[in-house]
Amino acid sequence: MLEYRTEGFQGYAVKYSPFFDNRIAVAAAANFGLVGNGRLYLLELTTQGIRPVKWYPTQDALYDVTHSESHSAHLLTSSGDGSLRLFDTNLEPTFPIATFSEHSREAFSCAWNLTAKSTFASSSWDGTVKIWNPERERSMLTLPTHSCTYSAQWSPRDEGIITAVSSDSHLRLWDLRTPASASNHLQLQIPLHAAPMSASANSARPQPTFPPNEALTHDWNKYRSTVIAVAGVDRIIRTFDIRQPAGPMQLLQGHEYAVRKVAWSPHAADLLLSASYDMTCRVWSDGGGDGKGGPGGMMPREMGRMGRHTEFATGVDWCLFGAEGWAASCGWDERVCVFDARMLMG
Template sequence: MLEFRTQGFQGYAVKYSPFFDNRLAVAASANYGLVGNGRLFVLELTPNGIQCMKWYPTQDALYDVAHSEVHSNHLLTSSGDGSLRLYDVSLAPEYPIATFQEHSREAFSCSWNLTSKATFASSSWDGNVKIWNPERQQSLLTLPTHSCTYSTQWNPHTDGVLSAVCSDSHLRVWDLRTPASANNHLILQIPIHSAPNTINNSRLQPTFPPSEALTHDWNKYRPDVLATAGVDRIIRTFDIRQPKGPVQLLQGHGYAVRKVAWSPHLPDLLLSASYDMTCRVWTDGASAPGKPAAELGNMGRHTEFATGVDWCLFGNEGWAASCGWDERVCVWDVRAFMQT
């Protein structure tokens, strides 16, 4: 396992580059993101360990980071002052090359379009998801959620489809190919805490009290499947073709789940990071008929809240990076922590 210290700044998000197998970006904040500055770290994996290639100071906390899908040196951050900033790591100045300022509260999530690659999305505590083009200062579209929105993600299979999870315990899916008059492109609004779908459950289970949903991610191999998680500690998988309730419930974390990420290599594997200071790997049982959904192992090296986790896109499947409030970035082999 490799480690790097984000000295004086607590990590909120870590992302592998889609272009370089040895590059990581980390969004971090002073004072646990409650007040003070932020810092964007650009890290490289070298024979001598993890080295800081560059870092950028910000006047407010950073909560998320995304790599451009078009330019290998461009990074996007979302900030506590509601702004989004675009950086070019190949340039010498420490200033962003573009700033996007429309959110009226904290911008908590940003996601680059994985299909057309020409746009990115942001979500905010102001109850809005916004669509942007990096060459324009004004947003292209605003999608209201009327609720504090913690996470937005583009579908990696279908252009124009994106989703968000909010504090009102709902998963929302938009299709931008639909007419704007059709409920602001909203095609699905799924209550996350509804009873599990009985198709994959032998008996009906009770609904759970609604609680804030903090994170979600689309499956990289099954275009209709995604996972959500949040304050109630349960990871749920959904099939949007059967939107009446979750397909699987993955339980084991002791505190809120802050981040989930589906594997880019295997269709059934999922990573999670939690306030219980662990990162866990799960299977939803989809790889083999009759295989149960289960926790396969956990990495407990963090000594404070684990807030971010991401898979490496390159090489042998299993390499991942995590960050947390202990000011540590860890790069580790998921397979070493899986129970065989």
Template sequence: MLEFRTEGFNGYAVKYSPFFDSRIAVAASANFGLVGNGRLYILDLTPNGIVPLKWFTTQDSLYDIAWSEIHENQALVGSGDGSIKLFDATVDEFPIQGWKEHSREVFSVHWNLVAKDKFCSSSWDGTVKIWTPARPQSLLTLPTHSCTYSAAFSPHSPDILSCVSSDSYVRVFDLRTPAAANHLTMQIPIHGGASTSVPTKAGFAPASCPPSEALTHDWNKYRPSVLATAGVDRTIRTFDIRAPQQGPMSAMMGHDYAIRKVTWSPHLSHVLLSASYDMTCRVWSDGSDTGMAGGDADFMRSGPSAGPMMGRELGRMGRHTEFATGVDWCLFGSEGWCASCGWDERLCVWDVRAVMV
């Protein structure tokens, strides 16, 4: 395991470069993101360990990061002052571009993997905005009317994006639809209704628990209709947008506190990583590899009254000593390398296979 100290700054998000297998970016904030500066670190993995290539200090906290899909040296950050900034690792000191339309904290930024001239952001102001680096103003604003913690484009379509928010809904937008309904095509209650159930150690329990804030979500890289959500209730759920009325396909439980980040593996269709306020990062299977949940046969036989299947924890990494807030997979090489960051001012680079039971 490799480590780097973001001294004086508490990590919020980490992302591997889509262009270089040895480059990582970390978005961090002073004073746990409550007040003070932010800092973007561009780091290289070398034979001598993790070496900072460059860092940029900002006037306000940084909460998320996204690498550009069109320029290998550029990365976006979302800031506590409602701004989005684009930095270039070859340019000293200042962002090369900036946008400020959000009225509150920008908690997520995500670059479109298909239409690579666009990116999106979500904010505590209850909106998702779509941008292009070619324009100083946003292209489109999608209201959610609720504090929106995570927004992401589908990796399979240039026009579909989703978000999760404090009202416990996952919303799916299709930009090809008429604008009259703000392109909203689907609104799935994450906690379901009284007819659904959640697996527990003692059997099944009703899933009609009070809604709680959804903090993170991610699209499956291999199954275009599947996404995962997680948040304050400590449960990872997967949904198939082909049948939103059926509720979650699978549920993964085990974290002791809120889940801050969840991300699907870029190598295996059934594997996820999560980072939690319980100071652990965990690797999971949603069960689709064994037919437990999520396969087409399981999708066809399930009905509205069928509860989600139980995924399983494959292993955990417990080296963080404060909230684990960010985790990301390496896109290159063997299918186990990842990076995590947390409020303990540490970036950890580790191999998932080393912690699997």
């Protein structure tokens, strides 16, 4: 395992480059993101360990970072002052090449369109998701959620489909290819606290009930194009199939505190990583996601955990290249960890 110290700044998000297998971006904040500055790190994995390539100071905390899907040197951050900043790591100045300022509260997530590659999205505590083009100063579209929105993600298959999870315990899906009409492209609004599909299918069993809870993170499965994992304050990771929105397919339980980040593997259809306020990063299998276990009869389960963080683990991401298991995490202990998830699974 490799480690790097973001001294004086607590990590909020970590992201592998889609162009280079040895580059990682980290969004961090001073004073745990409550007040003060932020810092964007570009790190490189070398035979001597992790070394910083560049770092960029910001006037407010950074909560998320993503790489451009069309330019290998561009990094996008979301900030506590509601702004989004685009940096070019090929340039010497530490100033952003573009700033996008429309959110009225903290911009908590940003995500680049994985298929169209010419747009990105942001979500904010102001109750909106915004769609942007990096060449335009103003947003192209605003999608209201009317609640604090912690995470927005593009579908990895369909360029016009975007989802978000919010403090009102709902997963929303918009299809931007449809007429806006009165629904603002909204196609689905799934209650996250609904009873699992397996329970509702068997009325002989008592159906579990869950109170509404804040959803903090979600991610699309990279192989099953209709499956999404969602997690948040109640410590449970839920998987949904948008073709059957009545309730979750699987409940992955084990974290002791809120789950801050989930990420599906780019190499295996059933594996996902999670980072939690219980200071662990865990590897899970959803068993294949059909609600009855996988083709070999495997049931959802925890595969292993990484417990090197000594404060909240807030970010986790998979490497897209090379051996199918390398991952990175960050946390409030000012640590960035790079580890092999296959070692956690034995």
